[in-house]
Amino acid sequence: MIDSGELHSVQAYYNLLNPSAGQPVPKDFSALDYGWLIDRAAAKGMAVAVIRVLAAAALTATPEAGGGSSPEPLSPGSDYALDLKRAEKVKFLAGGDVESLAQAAIRFALMKPEISTVLVGFSNASHIDEAVACSGAGGLSEEAMTRLKKLWDSDFGNLNR
Numbered sequence: 001m002i003d004s005g006e007l008h009s010v011q012a013y014y015n016l017l018n019p020s021a022g023q024p025v026p027k028d029f030s031a032l033d034y035g036w037l038i039d040r041a042a043a044k045g046m047a048v049a050v051i052r053v054l055a056a057a058a059l060t061a062t063p064e065a066g067g068g069s070s071p072e073p074l075s076p077g078s079d080y081a082l083d084l085k086r087a088e089k090v091k092f093l094a095g096g097d098v099e100s101l102a103q104a105a106i107r108f109a110l111m112k113p114e115i116s117t118v119l120v121g122f123s124n125a126s127h128i129d130e131a132v133a134c135s136g137a138g139g140l141s142e143e144a145m146t147r148l149k150k151l152w153d154s155d156f157g158n159l160n161r
Contacts, residue, residue, distance in 0.1 A: 102127065
């Protein structure tokens with residue numbers, strides 16, 4: 001449907017735990033591979049709104065307030081228990097000018113120029129405060145992105161295998 005050019009905008013699942021809509025992942029990545037959806041849509045002139053940036057609160061200080069309530073995963077390979085394990089692996093992102101894991105997640109999404117809108121779901125007011133704090137803050141460091149790419153390439157150390 002993207003290649004038809006008939007759409008004006010799309011929503012894409014995109015976060016630190018499954019970046020495949022806008023970052024390379026290995027062929028055997030355990031989460032659903034969205035195949036560079038963001039880049040393909042933007043190349044056709046479509047606006048791109050990204051969703052699930054906080055991974056149903058798995059990428060926040062209060063994951064228990066988030067999305068573990070659904071028995072079915074929103075996206076294949078991204079069930080909540082597995083996302084919590086993946087989130088443990090990216091906690092190194094919080095520190096320095098990145099005050100929290102939630103801010104790292106939001107800043108990650110904001111740094112991709114093909115993205116038009118970052119939709120931040122929230123379970124409590126602190127999630128709104130986290131999003132506001134990211135406005136104009138800039139992206140993640142080159143060092144952080146290098147570490148993330150190593151995690152993605154290893155499928156987070158093959159947590160589910």
